[in-house]
Amino acid sequence: MQHIALLDCNNFFVSCERLFRPDLLGKPVVVLSSNDGCVVARSKEIKDMGIPMGVPYFQIKDMLTKAKATVFSSHFALYRDISKRVFDVVRESFPDLEQYSIDECFFTFESDDPLIVAAELKREVERQVGIPVSVGIASSKTRAKYLNTVAKKTTGLAYWEDEKWQQEFKLVNLTEIWGVGKGRTAAFKKHGIVTVDTLLSLAPAVVGQLFGVEGVRLQAELLGKPVLLVSPFRLAQKSITSTRSFAKSSTSYAVVEDAIKYHLHQCIKDLETMDLLATGLKVLISPGRYSDYAFQGASKEIILTAPSRDVFVLQKAVIEALQACFRESVPYKKAGILCTGLVSVDKQTPSLFSDTETIHNQKTNSISQTLLSINAKYGQPLLQLGRTETQGRAWQVRKELESPSYTTSWKEIKTVRS
DNA sequence: TCTGGGGTCCTAGGACCC
DNA sequence: TCTGGGGTCCTAGGACCC
Numbered sequence: 352m353q354h355i356a357l358l359d360c361n362n363f364f365v366s367c368e369r370l371f372r373p374d375l376l377g378k379p380v381v382v383l384s385s386n387d388g389c390v391v392a393r394s395k396e397i398k399d400m401g402i403p404m405g406v407p408y409f410q411i412k413d414m415l416t417k418a419k420a421t422v423f424s425s426h427f428a429l430y431r432d433i434s435k436r437v438f439d440v441v442r443e444s445f446p447d448l449e450q451y452s453i454d455e456c457f458f459t460f461e462s463d464d465p466l467i468v469a470a471e472l473k474r475e476v477e478r479q480v481g482i483p484v485s486v487g488i489a490s491s492k493t494r495a496k497y498l499n500t501v502a503k504k505t506t507g508l509a510y511w512e513d514e515k516w517q518q519e520f521k522l523v524n525l526t527e528i529w530g531v532g533k534g535r536t537a538a539f540k541k542h543g544i545v546t547v548d549t550l551l552s553l554a555p556a557v558v559g560q561l562f563g564v565e566g567v568r569l570q571a572e573l574l575g576k577p578v579l580l581v582s583p584f585r586l587a588q589k590s591i592t593s594t595r596s597f598a599k600s601s602t603s604y605a606v607v608e609d610a611i612k613y614h615l616h617q618c619i620k621d622l623e624t625m626d627l628l629a630t631g632l633k634v635l636i637s638p639g640r641y642s643d644y645a646f647q648g649a650s651k652e653i654i655l656t657a658p659s660r661d662v663f664v665l666q667k668a669v670i671e672a673l674q675a676c677f678r679e680s681v682p683y684k685k686a687g688i689l690c691t692g693l694v695s696v697d698k699q700t701p702s703l704f705s706d707t708e709t710i711h712n713q714k715t716n717s718i719s720q721t722l723l724s725i726n727a728k729y730g731q732p733l734l735q736l737g738r739t740e741t742q743g744r745a746w747q748v749r750k751e752l753e754s755p756s757y758t759t760s761w762k763e764i765k766t767v768r769s
Numbered sequence: 770t771c772t773g774g775g776g777t778c779c780t781a782g783g784a785c786c787c
Numbered sequence: 788t789c790t791g792g793g794g795t796c797c798t799a800g801g802a803c804c805c
Contacts, residue, residue, distance in 0.1 A: 363805095384773035391773070391805090407772040425773085452776095452805045532803050565779075565802095592775060599770090641772065652798095687774090749771090 354465045354488050354510075355581055356458055357495040358441060358472070360434075361483040361503065363454035364392035367433045368423050370481050371757045371765055379420035383408050386596050386748045387424055396420075424753040432758045436480045444472060447583040457492060457581045469508050483507070492579045493572035496529040516575065521548035530569055538562060547573055587693070588625065593617035594687025597746035600639055602682050606745040607636060608673060610686040615669050618690050619660050619719075628658035630692025632665060634672040639684035649676035658694050662719045686746075 360366060364382040369375045379396035383389065389405050390397075400418060402411055408422075415422060434453045441448055445458035462468050469486040476484050487498030488510040497520075502509035511519065524546055525531045525539055542561060544550050550558070550570060558566045571578045593614040601607065611634060622629060632655070637648030651672035659665060669688065755763040 386771090386773065388771080388773050405773090409771040412771090427774095455805080530803070534802050563779080586777095588776085590776075594774065596773070639772085748773095 352463065352465075353459060353461055353490075355490060355492055355495045355577065356460065356465070356469060356486055356488045357451075357492070357499045358456050358458070358476075358484055358486050359499050359503075360437060360454040361485055361507075362392055362394055363434075363482070364423075364425060364430055365394045366482045367430050368421075368426075368754055369394075370433065371754065372421075375421055379415070379418050380423070381415065381420060382423045382425050383752070384425060385750075386598065387751060388596070391425060422752050424750040426753050426756070428756060428759045429754065433480065433482060437476055437482055437484070440476045440479050441472065444475075447581075449581050449583055450585075457495070459581050465510050466508055469510070473507060485509075490575040491572045491577040492581070493529050493569065494575055497523070497527065500527065520573075521546065523547045525550065528569070528573070530565070535562070535565075587695070588627075589691070589693060591618050591621045591625075591627075591629070591690040591693065592687060593621075594635060594685060594689075595746075595748055596685045597683070598749050599745075600642070600682040600684040601745055602680060603745070604677055604679075607677060607683050607686055608670065610746045611636075611669060611673050611688065612666065614686065614688040615665055616662070618688050619662055619665065622660040622690065622693075625693075626696050627693045628660050628696060629665075629690035630655055630658045630694060631690070632669060632672070633689040633691065634669055634676065635685075635687045635689060636673070636676065636683050637685045638682055642682065642684070644681050647678065647681045649678065651676040654692075658692070660719075662722065 365380045368380060368382065375394075377396070378394070379400070380394040381390050381397050381402075382392040384391045387408055389407055390402065390411070391405070393402060393404065396418075397420060400414070402414070430453060437454075438448065438450055438456060441456060441458065445460065448456045448458040450456045460468060465488045469488055473484055473486055476482065485499055485502040485507045486509075487495045487500070487502050488508075489495040489498050494516075498509040498511065525544065526536050528547070531539075539545065539550070539562075544553075551573060553561075553570070555567055555570060558570050562569075568578050595610070595614070597606075597610065615632075618629070631652060633650055633652045635648070635650045638644035653668045653672050655664070655668065755765075757763060757765050
């Protein structure tokens with residue numbers, strides 16, 4: 352029988368931090384989002400205290416201190432590295448896995464006793480990497496997702512026979528289902544639909560009429576008929592963004608421009624890594640979401656005459672766009688760049704109008720390359736075109752509680768004595 | 770004082786065309 | 788007084804996810 356499994360790391364960011372701080376096992380730990388803004392990962396002890404996901408740090412700081420919780424800023428270089436190690440182990444047994452997020456993957460397999468297969472994999476990941484994982488197994492992705500949450504509450508493994516689905520699934524609240532958020536919950540509720548069985552009792556045509564294609568898809572998936580397929584092939588990425596909130600808002604053009612340049616460089620670095628070019632760029636600037644200026648955000652899109660990742664071409668365009676949408680007197684709290692229309696370098700179509708630009712690009716490309724390689728060697732961002740660190744301090748993020756780079760920097764590698 | 774960042778997909782509505 | 792209909796393409800914004 353064909354099964355779809357979802358393997359998910361338990362409290363992933365917390366588990367990564369604990370890997371190098373085994374003294375924190377069994378103790379309350381949280382990891383914060385960028386800027387030390389919100390809680391994005393919680394240990395079981397924290398969840399048991401009733402602290403919800405995504406709550407602002409400042410609101411629960413006292414509570415955490417009282418509980419003697421350990422608090423970390425997020426450390427993505429570490430998490431990405433550990434993530435890769437987890438999937439490398441899964442890939443040994445299931446080479447066609449589909450990586451769904453930094454801490455989850457789907458894979459398919461055939462077996463009459465799926466729990467044995469999953470138990471073996473769980474053991475192996477935990478032995479080789481040390482990150483605890485849970486596996487849910489079912490006949491559709493949406494069902495597997497749900498069983499993963501069941502697994503997390505029990506032994507870390509879950510698989511249900513048909514009978515069990517009939518009995519147990521009926522009264523599950525739709526809010527617990529993958530793909531049902533605030534909007535869809537409200538739409539369902541308007542028609543008196545709250546639990547899984549009510550949705551399943553409707554004819555597909557009715558569901559389609561009321562809730563569109565997404566509704567029909569969801570209904571089939573919940574019935575155990577797979578609509579979303581597991582595929583190892585990642586579709587080409589469609590956009591790259593780099594955005595960040597400032598530690599303090601600012602009305603200074605120079606500060607915002609500096610942030611924009613920084614994000615452009617981050618995007619170019621990603622384009623370089625993925626060997627892609629961008630056809631469009633968008634400059635995004637916005638004030639604090641909770642300030643009086645909340646709706647004064649602005650953005651400006653630029654369509655390039657030819658796909659590019661040349662820092663000279665892009666920076667010029669981006670600064671023009673910023674000047675066009677920047678407003679004096681608005682206190683900006685966030686800035687960023689969105690790259691769209693990504694194309695791979697070998698599929699690049701030369702522009703009808705870009706004769707001169709091509710020549711220009713060849714010259715400037717080598718300068719861009721040189722900048723990138725210097726930065727890659729010495730750790731970025733050492734050298735950036737037209738940018739100095741003089742404005743940097745003004746918008747830099749807070750990251751006061753970051754753990755050492757145990758696995759990605761030789762300088763910070765852990766010393767073990769015996 | 771202090772409220773994340775990076776993605777994808779869908780839909781409604783405007784612009785445009787014949 | 789009376790002012791088309793149908794199609795495509797694009798974009799902004801919303802919903803959702805981790």
